[in-house]
Amino acid sequence: MDELYVEATFLVSILLMSIFWYIKSSLASRERRFRDILAGGTDTTSTTIEWAMAELMNNPDVMMKAQKELSDVVGLNTMIEESHTPKLKYVEAVVKETLRLHPAVPLLVPRSPAQSSTVGGYTIPENSKIFINVWSIQRDPSIWDNPLEFRPERFLDDDDENNERCDFKGNYFHYLPFGSGRRVCAGVPLAERMLTYLLASLLHSFDWKLPLGEKIDMSETFVIALRRTKPLFGIPSPRLVNSNLYM
Numbered sequence: 001m002d003e004l005y006v007e008a009t010f011l012v013s014i015l016l017m018s019i020f021w022y023i024k025s026s027l028a029s030r031e032r033r034f035r036d037i038l039a040g041g042t043d044t045t046s047t048t049i050e051w052a053m054a055e056l057m058n059n060p061d062v063m064m065k066a067q068k069e070l071s072d073v074v075g076l077n078t079m080i081e082e083s084h085t086p087k088l089k090y091v092e093a094v095v096k097e098t099l100r101l102h103p104a105v106p107l108l109v110p111r112s113p114a115q116s117s118t119v120g121g122y123t124i125p126e127n128s129k130i131f132i133n134v135w136s137i138q139r140d141p142s143i144w145d146n147p148l149e150f151r152p153e154r155f156l157d158d159d160d161e162n163n164e165r166c167d168f169k170g171n172y173f174h175y176l177p178f179g180s181g182r183r184v185c186a187g188v189p190l191a192e193r194m195l196t197y198l199l200a201s202l203l204h205s206f207d208w209k210l211p212l213g214e215k216i217d218m219s220e221t222f223v224i225a226l227r228r229t230k231p232l233f234g235i236p237s238p239r240l241v242n243s244n245l246y247m
């Protein structure tokens with residue numbers, strides 16, 4: 001089969017558009033809320049998948065481990081289904097590690113205190129705008145071992161109790177990709193499912209490599225979400241044994 005030259009983000013965008021058209025029809029009466037959800041939900045999710053694929057193509061050993069898990073749990077003669085995702089612990093750790101290094105909302109949403117207060121010796125005046133720099137916290141070498149290394153195992157290591165317990169609820173203040181407290185991301189359950197399922201689908205159905213001689217540029221651009229400055233291009237080749245599964 002001739003090699004296909006497909007932009008990875010294009011695949012993801014089509015899937016996301018269908019999901020959000022479905023949400024739109026069920027939330028038609030709550031228009032403003034829906035606008036927030038679209039803005040908060042589409043860019044963040046597709047950007048995160050793009051970062052995950054970039055990290056995996058940069059770290060082929062990690063991609064192999066994720067694909068081995070998929071071969072063991074799902075098998076190469078069947079398509080992945082949502083029911084498989086709770087068993088995909090390594091893929092889930094890849095998602096967590098991606099959101100650690102590339103949090104889609106790096107400064108969270110600003111908070112503004114209704115009255116002046118003192119936190120950790122700092123005075124925070126009433127009505128000031130407070131940004132929490134999650135991007136920096138999640139790369140802090142005093143908290144994370146080799147913080148710039150892409151190592152999903154840190155979320156699975158039994159001896160790394162701190163990281164192992166990290167989830168998306170915002171209870172551990174060194175890991176806050178979805179924020180924390182009463183304004184924590186309203187889409188966590190959907191985002192968690194979509195990210196694992198989309199990434200697992202891309203990795204289960206295809207092997208991925210870079211176009212010949214190309215290196216991945218990992219520079220970031222902060223628009224609404226923390227995007228890749230240059231879009232990612234990957235060359236997929238089929239992995240499943242039965243070509244009918246791609247029809």
Ligand code: HEM
Pocket residue numbers: 036037038040041042044045048103104105108109110177178179180181182183184185186187188190191195
């Ligand atoms: C990778 C995916 C996503 C990430 C990283 C993400 C991250 C965030 C963050 C950091 C906040 C601010 C939380 C805070 O300041 O404490 C937020 C708010 C929000 N997110 Fe997400 N989000 C994602 C996906 C989604 C999805 C899929 C939806 C909905 C379908 C969604 C809906 C919202 C809404 C409505 C808010 C505002 C919540 C409020 O102010 O009460 N997000 N998100």
